[in-house]
Amino acid sequence: MGILRVFSLTLARIATFRLHQLALLLAAALAVIAFYYLGSEKQNFSSTTKRIKETQTSHNSNRNDADFSADTRSAHHEETRAGKQQTYHALMMFTKINSSRTMQSKFEVAMRSMAKYGRFQEDEMLVLHYVSDGGSKELAMSMLPELLRDATFQYEVRTCTL
Known part of the structure; x- marks a missing residue:
C-alpha cells in the first residue's frame, strides 16, 4: 500500500506541472543523456580514469629517470667561481x-x-x-x-x- 501511495503522490505532483516545466525537465534529461552517451566517444569514467593514471605514471617515471641536480649544481658553481x-x-x-x-x-x-x-x-x-x-x-x-x-x-x- 505504501508504494502505491508514493506512486500516486508522484503522479499528482507531475500532473500539477505546467507544460513549460515538463519541456524543461525533458530537455534536461536529454542533455544528460547526450553528455554521457554521445559526448563520451565510447569511453566511460573507468577508462578515462585509467588513462589519466597511466599518463601520470609515465610522467612520474620520466621525472625519476633524470637527475637534473648535478647539472644545476655544476652550472651554479661555475658561475660563482667566476664571481657572478x-x-x-x-x-x-x-x-x-x-x-x-x-x-x-x-x-x-x-x-x-x-x-x-x-x-x-x-x-x-x-x-x-x-x-x-x-x-x-x-x-x-x-x-x-x-x-x-x-x-x-x-x-x-x-x-x-x-
Whole structure:
C-alpha cells in the first residue's frame, strides 16, 4: 500500500506541472543523456580514469629517470667561481590594490611568508618585478620595506607602471 501511495503522490505532483516545466525537465534529461552517451566517444569514467593514471605514471617515471641536480649544481658553481651572482626573478601583477583592503592583506601575508621562509645562498639574489598602476605602485613601495624587513636574503625591487 505504501508504494502505491508514493506512486500516486508522484503522479499528482507531475500532473500539477505546467507544460513549460515538463519541456524543461525533458530537455534536461536529454542533455544528460547526450553528455554521457554521445559526448563520451565510447569511453566511460573507468577508462578515462585509467588513462589519466597511466599518463601520470609515465610522467612520474620520466621525472625519476633524470637527475637534473648535478647539472644545476655544476652550472651554479661555475658561475660563482667566476664571481657572478645568481639571480632569481619573480613577476607579480600589482594593480588596483590601493582600492582593495582584502588584496592588501593578502599581499602582506604573501610578502611576510616569503621573507620568513625564503632561503637563498649568499651569492643569490631575488629580483621582484611588480607590474602596477600608479596608486598601487606608491602603496607597494611604502609597504615593501616593512614587509621584507626580516628577509634573510638579498633582494631587489623593480616596478613597471601601466
